[in-house]
Amino acid sequence: MRAQKKSAPNNERLAEIYRAAAQIILRKGYDATSVNDIANALGMTKAGLYHYINGKKELLFDIMNFGLGELDEEVAEPAKAIADPAARLRFAVEAHARLVTRGQGAITILVDEITALTPPQQRKITQRKRAYFDFLRGTLDELKSAGRLQDVDTTAATFGLLGMINWLSRWFRQGGALSEEQAADQLVRIAFHGLLRPGRLKSVDSRQ
Amino acid sequence: MRAQKKSAPNNERLAEIYRAAAQIILRKGYDATSVNDIANALGMTKAGLYHYINGKKELLFDIMNFGLGELDEEVAEPAKAIADPAARLRFAVEAHARLVTRGQGAITILVDEITALTPPQQRKITQRKRAYFDFLRGTLDELKSAGRLQDVDTTAATFGLLGMINWLSRWFRQGGALSEEQAADQLVRIAFHGLLRPGRLKSVDSRQ
DNA sequence: ATAACTACCGACCGTCCGGTCGGTACCATA
DNA sequence: TATGGTACCGACCGGACGGTCGGTAGTTAT
Numbered sequence: 493m494r495a496q497k498k499s500a501p502n503n504e505r506l507a508e509i510y511r512a513a514a515q516i517i518l519r520k521g522y523d524a525t526s527v528n529d530i531a532n533a534l535g536m537t538k539a540g541l542y543h544y545i546n547g548k549k550e551l552l553f554d555i556m557n558f559g560l561g562e563l564d565e566e567v568a569e570p571a572k573a574i575a576d577p578a579a580r581l582r583f584a585v586e587a588h589a590r591l592v593t594r595g596q597g598a599i600t601i602l603v604d605e606i607t608a609l610t611p612p613q614q615r616k617i618t619q620r621k622r623a624y625f626d627f628l629r630g631t632l633d634e635l636k637s638a639g640r641l642q643d644v645d646t647t648a649a650t651f652g653l654l655g656m657i658n659w660l661s662r663w664f665r666q667g668g669a670l671s672e673e674q675a676a677d678q679l680v681r682i683a684f685h686g687l688l689r690p691g692r693l694k695s696v697d698s699r700q
Numbered sequence: 701m702r703a704q705k706k707s708a709p710n711n712e713r714l715a716e717i718y719r720a721a722a723q724i725i726l727r728k729g730y731d732a733t734s735v736n737d738i739a740n741a742l743g744m745t746k747a748g749l750y751h752y753i754n755g756k757k758e759l760l761f762d763i764m765n766f767g768l769g770e771l772d773e774e775v776a777e778p779a780k781a782i783a784d785p786a787a788r789l790r791f792a793v794e795a796h797a798r799l800v801t802r803g804q805g806a807i808t809i810l811v812d813e814i815t816a817l818t819p820p821q822q823r824k825i826t827q828r829k830r831a832y833f834d835f836l837r838g839t840l841d842e843l844k845s846a847g848r849l850q851d852v853d854t855t856a857a858t859f860g861l862l863g864m865i866n867w868l869s870r871w872f873r874q875g876g877a878l879s880e881e882q883a884a885d886q887l888v889r890i891a892f893h894g895l896l897r898p899g900r901l902k903s904v905d906s907r908q
Numbered sequence: 909a910t911a912a913c914t915a916c917c918g919a920c921c922g923t924c925c926g927g928t929c930g931g932t933a934c935c936a937t938a
Numbered sequence: 939t940a941t942g943g944t945a946c947c948g949a950c951c952g953g954a955c956g957g958t959c960g961g962t963a964g965t966t967a968t
Binding site: 909910911912913914915916917918919920921922923924925926927928929930931932933934935936937938 | 939940941942943944945946947948949950951952953954955956957958959960961962963964965966967968
């Protein structure tokens with residue numbers, strides 16, 4: 493139904509292109525990245541790059557779908573094999589966090605540059621993201637049914653979780669104070685048990 | 701030391717311009733927003749708008765500083781008057797969350813568009829954001845000293861907190877299922893007590 | 909009445925960007 | 939050694955965008 497590429501170019505080179513483009517877009521943002529920037533990073537000219545891609549927006553769309561594929565393969569699918577919802581949630585948070593801290597770029601772009609797509613592209617990406625969101629919230633719902641969840645709204649909690657994880661891309665730096673594993677572990681701790689020790693606090697009230 | 705505006709234009713109109721620009725930039729992103737877009741939204745031409753602003757980047761810089769001003773006035777300053785660190789933290793999270801959910805735009809832009817600034821502008825904004833970050837982390841450090849904090853890294857915890865709060869702008873919608881107050885309350889609950897009920901869980905292990 | 913200032917606008921400019929097109933050099937395969 | 943496909947490139951185009959400039963209409967001050 494849709495116009496395909498005129499020919500079928502080397503697939504490995506295509507993967508290289510996605511990787512290089514993701515890195516640059518991650519650093520400068522989609523709009524601030526020119527097709528020339530990407531081509532130069534690959535030792536090519538713009539015209540040469542257009543041998544592989546069908547347009548700047550479609551390149552972004554492809555990168556995002558690649559990122560969603562990673563999320564499915566490395567987080568959602570393995571997690572779904574875990575029966576206990578708490579263990580499943582822990583695995584998902586850790587694996588997702590590591591995907592972000594690894595800094596390969598696609599998952600972060602996926603989250604930051606949706607508005608750059610055309611509306612139909614946006615719809616498709618949003619739909620796939622929604623499936624992942626529903627999987628996470630479903631796990632929280634299971635925990636709630638089992639009486640293992642605090643008294644929180646599972647939708648808000650899922651967004652809170654995703655907020656913490658996605659925010660990693662803004663502050664986590666390779667070679668910083670925390671390793672990828674430590675950062676993921678910290679998020680799990682905060683998400684699971686919160687910041688404050690439980691116990692006797694005679695009701696915390698914001699109005700002095 | 702720096703070139704000022706040629707004259708001193710109406711300050712109220714300037715505020716209107718900031719507000720309108722913030723709304724559009726919030727919706728479309730800085731790069732995708734043209735100076736013309738902003739001018740038209742104000743019933744002006746681009747040339748007319750340039751009577752008030754010195755450049756697109758400086759407009760963004762001004763909006764960000766405006767957002768940081770709001771954060772100081774409505775969150776940091778009032779919070780600093782609260783002696784108990786847990787109550788102070790609760791107030792900060794709630795007030796900050798409400799600033800985001802209100803959707804006026806400046807705080808969200810502040811967080812999403814830093815890369816669009818010139819390096820000196822970036823440095824100034826980052827410095828002011830750092831002061832707010834330090835205030836939050838300082839509060840967590842106080843709680844830690846008092847033995848009231850879980851065993852978490854206060855830096856990671858502060859980023860986690862900010863991640864949840866800033867993420868609100870991506871999912872919270874006026875008139876949605878949750879009111880601004882409810883959303884802020886949910887974040888406080890999650891941040892303070894976590895997702896899982898405390899108690900007997902015979903060690904959550906991620907490996908089956 | 910006039911000078912000065914504010915608040916704009918129409919027209920224009922240089923630049924950069926996404927995208928195209930007609931090539932060419934280099935393989936394969938037969 | 940002809941054929942055809944892959945992997946590029948130089949040159950170019952139209953359009954949009956940030957920004958400028960020389961105005962003008964309206965208001966206020968003297």
